[in-house]
Every structure is written in structure tokens, then in C-alpha cells.
Amino acid sequence: MPKGRIYEEALEILADAGVPVPDDLTKETRKLILTAPEAQLAFFLAKPMDVATYVEYGVADLGIVGKDVLLEESRNVYELLDLQISPCRVSVAGLPDKKTVNGRIATKYPSIAEKYFRSIGEQVEVVKLNGSIELAPLIGLADRIVDIVSTGQTLRENGLIELETITTVTSRLIANRASYQLKYKRINQFYDQLKQHIERRGSRDEDRQSE
Template sequence: MSQPLIIAVPKGRILAEVMPLFARAGIHPEPAFSDEASRALRFATDRADIGLIRVRAFDVATFVAHGAAQIGVVGSDVLMEFDYSELYAPVDLDIGHCRLSVAEPADMAAKDDPRSWSHVRVATKYPNVTRRHFEARGVQAECVKLNGAMEIAPVLGLSNRIVDLVSSGRTLAENGLVEVERIADVSARLIVNRAAFKTRAAQVLPLIEAFRAAVERKSAA
């Protein structure tokens, strides 16, 4: 028997939305997967040919790009940041919708004109996307890399602006920030290691089609 395919799924906001798609695709994790007290990272499913690992969203892309997992679920924000050539993203899962935006303090935004920017200091966990965005506008971006708590950076003087994911905008508002530019709309994608796509096509292709069909059924419901 071939080795089981490993699917990397992200901890956090996307996880709850993606599990109904797994069920529609015929994949059900072992009970321990739903145990919030469990520290396990690898899980079996009701299919002997499929296993799951649960890791940080940014790490999903790395595990799949390097072949430690063959398939994964990750936001398009992560794909934009890493731009791994080893990854193929065949299915937009139509979940995890949000946007990647530039935000700044509301009092600054009231008198600020983004068209006048020539240099910006930005706190973000997306330095590559941020630099590319501003370079395209002819703006020099000095990026301060943070992995979380972005909204506090302007308050404490670490940076004037941030680039981060925005959903409802509530977290920004509670920290006195407002969106001033939208960089990209974001949704979760099914990703596949390109080598596995070729060498394990008999296993990978049916899974891709199962997820594509699951998305279509969700949209039709």
C-alpha cells in the first residue's frame, strides 16, 4: 500500500470553516482531533490513505512546499507572502474570507493622503507582500516583522502603520486604527505539492476533485 497522504490544516480562524468541507469530501478525523485539550499535532482519519497534521497557518505552506505534507489548506495571504514555486493551488475553498489592508491611527488618517507617501514604516507579519505593494507605488517601505499584536505597534510608537488581515474591522477600531488601503482580498485555498501532484496523481487527483465538488455543493446549498 502507498504511504498515506498527509494533509496540513491550519490552527486558528480557518479550521472551523474547513472541517465541514472535509466531511463533504469524505474525510473524518479521529475524535482526538476535536479535543481542545489535546497537544497532538498528527491525527488519523477514517481513511487509511489519509492523515492530518495541524500546524500554524504560515507553517502549512512550508510543510507542503518541502513535501513533508502533500496537501494543505492555507489562506491566499500566506501564498502571496511566501510565493513558493513548489506549490500548486487548484481550488479556492470559498472560506476564510477577509482582506489584507494597510491601517493607521484614526487621527492620522483624518489628515493623511496615501498618495503623498514616499517612505513608510510598517509593522507586519507580511514583509514581502508589504514591500511589493509599496514598491509598485514607488514608496519605500521599512518593515518591522511581528508575528502578532500588530494593532498595538502604532500606539507604542513602533511604527505609524500596520499591514494585517482585516475581517470585521472591530479589532482595528478597538485599538484606534482605520483601514486606509486594501492590498488584496483573501480566501482559503487547497494547495498541493507539485512533485506529489505528478508522482502520486492516483491519490492526489481524486482528493482535489472531492474538495472541488464539496465547494460546489456548499455554494449550491
């Protein structure tokens, strides 16, 4: 399970789908491993960028992770299901005048940024930062940034605008490749449980929109 923006929505979709979740998951806790013994499940709480790593190396059979992480990390895992939660986008943003001064792009997603600008034939220097990406254009470190955008509020508050959308992002259910073969029945049951819930929720949303 990822900490941060995906966590609450992921927890809600698991509970609504009937997956037993430990009581501690719904509370403020510093525990990193929580168990639901009756369902023979253990939940590991990790930074979003680390979830796919734990799954790839088999210490977790399944994980919930943003598509942005999968695109950036290129981990060797199975992507099983689009959970349709935490929608956002990976975008290029910068100051409104759009002037290119130093050709630098600041980002937490160097792989995504490099592939995108290569695909449009633009040569840039990608500078990796770990936080406060919006600061880079304001102090002249970079002309533009590549970052996750949800509401755009942080960009607006810092005088930046969204220039281009690279890709849209939602959260995905992923599986370790070996676990998927060895524990197929259990994993497929878990998959079906979530898939059916997502389909029912989608039908309810369509019904409400048509009223």
C-alpha cells in the same frame, strides 16, 4: 491542517465533503499528528505560516492554507483549489489622521507590504512584528500597519481605521509538486470531492439568496 482561525471551517468543509476525519480532530487535543487509518490519511496540525513549508518539502502531500501565506512565503507548491472559506483581506490600517511621521510600516507580512508600497511608488521602511501589530501606531513605532482584517473589530477597539485594501484572501488547497505527479489519481479524487462540495454549496447559497 492549519491551527487557528482557518481550522474549524477547514474541518467542516472536509467532513461535509465526505472526507474521513479522525475523531480527535473535532476535539480539543495537543496531538500534532492524527490518523484516519480506514482512509489511509494522516493529518498534521501546524501553524498557518508553516503549512506551505511542509507541503513544499514533501512531508505533506496536501495542505490547507490562507492565500496570505502563499503570497508572503512564495513557496514552490501547486495551488489547486479555492476552498472559499475564512474570507478576509490584507489591508493597510492606521490612525484616522493618516499623518506620515517616520515612514515605517509594521507587519507580519513584510514581503506583501514591500511589494505593495513599491507598486504604488511609495518608499517605506518595513518593520516585521510577530503579534499585536495594532500596537505599533499607538506607541509611535510605525505610522501604519499591514495586517489581516476580517470584521475590523480589533482595529476599531484600538482606534485604528482601514485605509486601503491590498488583496482579498480565502483558504486554498495546495499540493506538493512531486506528490501531485506520483499520486495524481488519489489527489485528483480528493480534489474532485472538495470541488463538487464547494459547487453544491455555492448553488444552495444562490438559491437561498433568490428566495
